[in-house]
Amino acid sequence: MSDKTKDIQKKIDNIAQEIEESTLLMSDDEINEEIKAMGEDPEASANKVRSLIQSSIMKQKKKRFAEAEQRIEQQRKLFQNIDIGLNEGNQRDLLINILSQNPSIQERLTVQFRDLNELSDEDVASILRDIKKLNLLRDQDKDE
């Protein structure tokens, strides 16, 4: 953003601030009068804003629900990958992936990333089997 644009932004906000202060100082009756002067019925106008709020709340709830579903699906896929990882020998990468996406599992297993390279292949496979056995990924889904 250029200096001139910032300057305009600051200047016009100076006017906007006065409008805001004036709006806050108005009594409820004055606000009703202003709405009427805009050619609207105060009750209908308030209900319209209330509907806008309700639709915004619903929209955000749906969005959060969709995001949660997506996270659960990712966890489910990771859980399925444990079987594949155990069979195909890429356990270390899989474990790193799981731990990076699930900090709570990392805490429960008390394994630090810096220690992963020191773990033997058998240890890595054993941890993956423990995760699967303990159903930790699913437990985490429930926590969320």
Next chain:
Amino acid sequence: MSSEEKDFATLPEIEEALNSLSDSDLNRIKKEARSLAALYWFCSKGRDEDDLMQIAFERVLTLKRKWSKSKVDFVRFILGTVRSVANHWVEEKGAGLEVQSQILQTDEGDVLDQMENSPSHRTSPEDELNDQIGKMTHEKLVEWIDDFFKDDTPVQLVMLELLESKKGPEIQESFGIDQTEYQTIIKRMDRKLAKEGIKWRRHVR
């Protein structure tokens, strides 16, 4: 969690506060949004008060804008959010488009000439163009104030002073008016914006 973070409202608290707004407060928000949509005509791209309010509600419901419960009254917080959304329009890409299109229609050559003669320390043609748009926007705003408030000289004068970044007490002192007179002038400006701003904007488009 710091004490400041603890003071920020949670999502359920925000939803409860929104649901508890009185009719008058809802209308307060609407009136401000209407005035600001008119004030920011040069970068609104046809958006109105409903667009402003919708974006503002989304910002608070996604906690992108946090409400510090002990420091700010909720209605003031929402009004501040609406103002912030409107002010953000200025910095959007192509925000000066409405002013720019008028320039291109009337004196495109002048703009290019001014750009060629501008200081060489500027780094990019885009900055140059933005600066030109900024300068033209300021000039257009002054013209708009002259035109839109032509029947109310006190409002014109106060708005021009505000556009020069002066604050209320300074303006009151320079015009020799008290706070009540000043607030009456601001109310007249606000009412005209809310009542006729959108109509005017449609007229010039």
